[in-house]
Amino acid sequence: MLVALLACPRVQLLDVVGPADVFAEACRQLGAPQAYRLRVISTGPKLIRSSSGLALAADATVATHRGAIDTLLVAGSPDVDGIVADTAAQAWLRRQAPKVRRLGSVCSGAFLLAAAGLLDGRRAATHWNFAARLAALYPAVQIDADAIWRCDGGLYTSAGVTAGMDLALALVEEDHGRELALRVARELVMFLKRPGGQSQYSAHLAAQAAERSSIRQVQEHILAQPGADLGVPALAAFAGMSERNFARVFHAEAGTTPAGFVEQARIEAARRMLEETAAPLKRVADAVGYGHVDGFRRAFQRRVGVAPAEYRRRFSQSSGPGR
DSSP states (O other): OEEEEEEOTTOOHHHHHHHHHHHHHHHHHHTOTTSSEEEEEESSOSEEEOTTSOEEEOSEETTTOOSOOSEEEEOOOSOHHHHHHOHHHHHHHHHHTTTOSEEEEOTTHHHHHHHTTOSTTSEEOOOTTTHHHHHHHOTTSEEOTTBSEEEETTEEEEOSTTHHHHHHHHHHHHHHOHHHHHHHHHHTTOSOOOOTTSBSSOHHHHHHHOOSHHHHHHHHHHHHOTTSOOSHHHHHHHHTSOHHHHHHHHHHHHSSOHHHHHHHHHHHHHHHHHHHOOOOHHHHHHHTTOSSHHHHHHHHHHHHSSOHHHHHHHHOSSOOOOO
16 A cells, blocks of 8 residues: 655654654565555655755655555644645645545644645644644644544544654554554564553653752652652652642642642553553552552543553553453
């Protein structure tokens, strides 16, 4: 099947080569070089100057491409104004949309789909830093500002840059099953194959953002010991602050409450256990600080969008019990 990657001038190079490498590795794992045939299509000249300054040679342009496309992904660019102004590319997308089996975007490529009217009435993801602008420009689009990737009615959108690889893995899984997708993820040394509803902004990333070393130390303590006593009194004592001052400073530095950060860290630790071990849910819940499985299930569902047992069924590297 032909996978076409639509690239504009000043394209973010990883938006193109990241998904391309996922599909190429799937071909290698399958022993079928033609399982995915890759083609870069330019919205402008065939030689594309990327946002990093490196050049990318396209196989065709929107004016010269011929042939049926199975999966069409629109790569993003930091030059959102240029994307929105490209009426020729928008018209080409509108012509292609009814013909392709799957249509999607990576990062700010969602702006081109939205400008073409293809996201109206749909839920869509994009890079967190572009979400507010996409919502303001296209109010008919329902923006999911936190999702890694999103599928709505066969139209796929993803968050920024490396999230395009997560989307490509999801498409490989859709075509060839979970086991192949996991083999591809391991070969590419991806941390994990993230479900679409997972937050773009992990607890580990959030911990790097705090400016005060005392708050970073608290966050590192939480990440290292998710099963410990992580209530505000214990954390304030660890930081050497009063409880009231600690809660105020933590929220100002981390952008969330201590309880919110603790829950996020615990659920991330639980996801890794569900992916990598066959431990029963009760043991997983205990290990990440939940005394009752029901409370753990509710928190996991709230953060990830699926129940722990269903998450394990879809993403586990082992075949152990889910309960």
